Amino acid sequence: MHDAAVDHPKLAAEFTRDKPRAHWHDATLWFVRHKRDKAAQSLPEWETLRETAGAIKAHTMAHLADYLEQFERAATRLGAHVHWAADGEEHNRIVLELLEQHAARRVVKSKSMLTEECHLNPFLEEHGIEVIDTDLGERIVQLAGTPPSHIVLPAIHLKKEDVGQLFHEHLGTTAGATDPKYLAEVARGHLRDKFMRADAGITGVNFAVAETGGLIVCTNEGNADLGVSLPKLHIASMGIEKLIPRAKDLGVFLRLLARSATGQPITTYSSHFHGPRPGGELHIVLVDNGRSELLGSDDFRRSLHCIRCGACMNTCPVYRRSGGFSYRSTVPGPIGSILAPARDPAKYHSLPFACSLCGSCTDVCPVKIDLHHQLLTWRGEIAREGHLPATKRIGMKLGRIVLARPWLYKLLGAWARRIVPRLPRILVYNRLNPWGRQRELPPFPRESFRDQYHRRHDKPRQDTDRHS
Amino acid sequence: MTSRDKILTAIRKARLPAADLPPLERDWITYPDPLEQFGEVLRQIGGAMVRVADRAELAHRLEELPVYRDARQALSLVEGAGRTTIDWHGIDDPHALETVDFAILPGQFGVAENGAVWVTDRGVRQRAIYFIVQHLALAISSASILHNMHQAYERLELGGAEFGAFIAGPSKTADIEQSLVVGAHGPRSMTVFCVDSAEPTPRFGV
Numbered sequence: 001m002h003d004a005a006v007d008h009p010k011l012a013a014e015f016t017r018d019k020p021r022a023h024w025h026d027a028t029l030w031f032v033r034h035k036r037d038k039a040a041q042s043l044p045e046w047e048t049l050r051e052t053a054g055a056i057k058a059h060t061m062a063h064l065a066d067y068l069e070q071f072e073r074a075a076t077r078l079g080a081h082v083h084w085a086a087d088g089e090e091h092n093r094i095v096l097e098l099l100e101q102h103a104a105r106r107v108v109k110s111k112s113m114l115t116e117e118c119h120l121n122p123f124l125e126e127h128g129i130e131v132i133d134t135d136l137g138e139r140i141v142q143l144a145g146t147p148p149s150h151i152v153l154p155a156i157h158l159k160k161e162d163v164g165q166l167f168h169e170h171l172g173t174t175a176g177a178t179d180p181k182y183l184a185e186v187a188r189g190h191l192r193d194k195f196m197r198a199d200a201g202i203t204g205v206n207f208a209v210a211e212t213g214g215l216i217v218c219t220n221e222g223n224a225d226l227g228v229s230l231p232k233l234h235i236a237s238m239g240i241e242k243l244i245p246r247a248k249d250l251g252v253f254l255r256l257l258a259r260s261a262t263g264q265p266i267t268t269y270s271s272h273f274h275g276p277r278p279g280g281e282l283h284i285v286l287v288d289n290g291r292s293e294l295l296g297s298d299d300f301r302r303s304l305h306c307i308r309c310g311a312c313m314n315t316c317p318v319y320r321r322s323g324g325f326s327y328r329s330t331v332p333g334p335i336g337s338i339l340a341p342a343r344d345p346a347k348y349h350s351l352p353f354a355c356s357l358c359g360s361c362t363d364v365c366p367v368k369i370d371l372h373h374q375l376l377t378w379r380g381e382i383a384r385e386g387h388l389p390a391t392k393r394i395g396m397k398l399g400r401i402v403l404a405r406p407w408l409y410k411l412l413g414a415w416a417r418r419i420v421p422r423l424p425r426i427l428v429y430n431r432l433n434p435w436g437r438q439r440e441l442p443p444f445p446r447e448s449f450r451d452q453y454h455r456r457h458d459k460p461r462q463d464t465d466r467h468s
Numbered sequence: 469m470t471s472r473d474k475i476l477t478a479i480r481k482a483r484l485p486a487a488d489l490p491p492l493e494r495d496w497i498t499y500p501d502p503l504e505q506f507g508e509v510l511r512q513i514g515g516a517m518v519r520v521a522d523r524a525e526l527a528h529r530l531e532e533l534p535v536y537r538d539a540r541q542a543l544s545l546v547e548g549a550g551r552t553t554i555d556w557h558g559i560d561d562p563h564a565l566e567t568v569d570f571a572i573l574p575g576q577f578g579v580a581e582n583g584a585v586w587v588t589d590r591g592v593r594q595r596a597i598y599f600i601v602q603h604l605a606l607a608i609s610s611a612s613i614l615h616n617m618h619q620a621y622e623r624l625e626l627g628g629a630e631f632g633a634f635i636a637g638p639s640k641t642a643d644i645e646q647s648l649v650v651g652a653h654g655p656r657s658m659t660v661f662c663v664d665s666a667e668p669t670p671r672f673g674v
Contacts, residue, residue, distance in 0.1 A: 028645075028646055031646065032646070043497055043581075044497060045494065045495070045496055045497060048494055051490070052490045052492070052494075055487065055488075055489070055490040056489065056490060058487040059487040059488060059489045059490075061484055061487075062484040062485065062486055062487045064479050065476045065479040065480045068475075068476065068479070069476070074627070078629045079629060084470070084471040084472035084475055085471060086471040086474050086475060090471060134653070135643070136641045136643040136644070136652060137641075137643035140643065140644075153642075153643065153646075154643070155643055155644070156646075158645075159645055160644050160645045160647070163644050163645070180644040180645060180647035180649055181647075181649050183644055184641055184643075184644060184649040184651075184652065185649075185651075188651065188652060188653055191653050192566070192653055195653070196563055196566060209626070211627070212626045212627040213627070214626055214627070220639070220640050220641060220642075220652065221639050221640070221641050221652035221653050221654065222599045222639040222652065222653055222654030222655070223652070223653050223654075225595075225596075225598070225599040225633070225654070226596070226599045226600060226653055226654060229562060229594075229595050229596035229599060229600075230562050230563055230596055230600075240475065240479075245489065247621055247624065247626040247627070248492055248618070248621040248622065249492070250617075250621055251492065251616075251617040251618040251620065251621040252492065252618075254617055254634075255581075255582075255616075255617050262642070264513065265509055265513065265581060265582035265583065265636070266579075266582035266583075266584050266617075266634060266636050267636070268513070268635065268636050268637050268638070268639060268640060269599070269633055269634070269635060269636075269639075269654075270584070270633060270634040270636075271631070271632075271633040272626060272631065272632045272633060273631060274626065274627065274628065274629055274630055274631065274632075275629040277589070277595060277631060278593070286475070288471075288474075288475045288478070292475055292478035292479045292482070293478065295478075295479060295482045295484070296478075296481065296482040301482075301484070
């Protein structure tokens with residue numbers, strides 16, 4: 001069974017219908033991008049850091065199986081339990097079993113795109129377990145009943161009025177109150193209460209160190225730490241690509257992560273978990289869910305280097321103007337448009353086309369993933385696999401026929417210059433010409449480029465010929 | 469075949485081109501005055517640095533700190549600095565720390581480039597205290613400030629069963645319309661006392 005294909009242009013059009021809001025979204029993310037630039041420029045070695053990070057990731061991927069085994073040994077030695085999940089379903093089953101073994105009914109969870117990818121929350125809720133997302137942005141979208149629209153800034157699509165309304169309905173804030181300070185204070189009380197009553201804490205993992213068996217979790221709110229330092233059970237879910245070889249490699253990645261994400265020099269909390277806390281239990285779930293397959297692809301392997309900073313989203317002119325939901329994928333934006341089709345090309349075929357190939361994502365990526373090249377490669381792949389919609393397929397085919405035949409191109413050009421300017425408007429600007437929806441054709445020249453070229457260059461040459 | 473074997477086999481099948489680990493010994497950034505840089509960055513990220521000559525001045529300056537003065541429940545694990553009003557050693561359940569207003573705890577060292585302080589749970593039995601307390605103060609030696617994160621990891625010896633964290637400023641969020649709010653779920657303030665006197669780090673009070 002296939003899910004319906006995601007129609008990015010259509011979803012983006014819905015987003016841009018509210019023009020002031022779309023402009024606000026664009027400007028807000030550009031502001032974050034700007035903060036990232038300032039942070040990057042504060043370090044003369046920024047480019048060296050990016051190159052070093054990319055090289056560490058490439059090395060890790062080339063030895064991933066060995067490093068995973070090394071990590072498992074080290075983590076086990078520290079008293080952690082390591083579980084392996086081939087896919088999202090198995091991950092969810094493992095988490096549920098652990099929770100049931102500990103009779104945990106109330107769970108607090110810090111930000112984890114992996115658990116979003118596995119749809120852990122609805123699964124646990126079906127089994128009667130309360131899951132509270134504790135990152136404020138994630139809690140907001142959880143109350144709104146939607147997924148996050150951005151991997152670092154989950155509620156970036158919402159205005160404070162929206163948050164005020166949600167909090168009024170769910171947390172009893174004063175009707176019409178929109179002061180972020182007041183709203184965050186109420187959320188603090190609400191979430192601290194949830195922390196106090198939680199039976200278990202689930203976290204994502206930013207980095208795992210093969211050499212030491214340690215996990216590094218980065219937050220600004222301290223929600224991951226509160227979530228796992230109170231209850232006895234800590235479950236950490238991580239994709240197998242989160243591994244790095246040595247502790248000292250963290251120096252490179254922690255310098256890049258927050259600066260790229262929000263322009264901060266480092267997140268407020270960068271916690272290093274080595275084994276469970278005294279009297280507690282630490283379970284680490286290593287999840288594949290398509291990653292090992294992606295590792296085998298020469299074209300798309302480097303997308304596994306991603307450290308989920310979100311910089312490519314903040315800079316992307318398409319993401320900023322179409323919103324995270326237009327991608328209908330856990331990870332949206334440029335990196336999401338590479339990862340999602342790898343999972344399901346039929347469903348996500350429109351995403352690699354939601355890109356102007358401007359290359360800005362590639363310029364800001366802290367681990368130097370060649371994002372726009374991979375997006376272009378995906379387009380060819382999608383065409384080859386036959387996922388292109390008819391309009392694009394026929395258009396491309398006609399284009400190929402015409403462009404491969406100079407005589408035909410010349411002939412059609414001559415006809416177009418003569419006929420199109422005389423056509424009634426409705427024949428040019430209609431449903432068959434989506435290009436013309438918000439654009440006007442330029443005035444048609446009387447002469448083609450080829451005619452002009454011949455007129456200007458052939459003449460003098462004929463003159464010189466005559467002189468010789 | 470277990471999932472573990474399945475995953476490892478699939479990875480090994482991929483046969484990737486060899487890639488060497490890059491060198492990490494580079495010309496990383498250093499600052500003319502790391503202590504000043506540390507204080508400036510910490511201020512920018514919402515924290516505060518207080519430089520003191522010795523333990524006596526630390527105790528004195530602590531008394532001047534409103535969040536300490538106003539604290540009903542306080543904890544000090546730094547010898548000779550501040551009062552402890554809770555039965556720290558008797559607390560077996562970290563949930564009991566929810567009501568602590570102020571804690572001053574030892575940090576290991578600071579990092580100039582990002583205003584972070586390294587803390588561990590060595591001698592701090594309930595690590596929850598770093599995150600649950602309303603106002604956090606850390607005491608480090610002024611001479612302990614390192615220039616950058618590479619130096620930090622050179623100094624750290626990770627791998628033992630120990631919890632450690634870089635803490636840089638108070639708990640904060642910008643999740644509501646990108647407006648910065650200090651005091652998300654954790655500490656509402658973070659004060660770092662940098663002590664000039666000879667001892668490398670203030671001793672534990674435990």
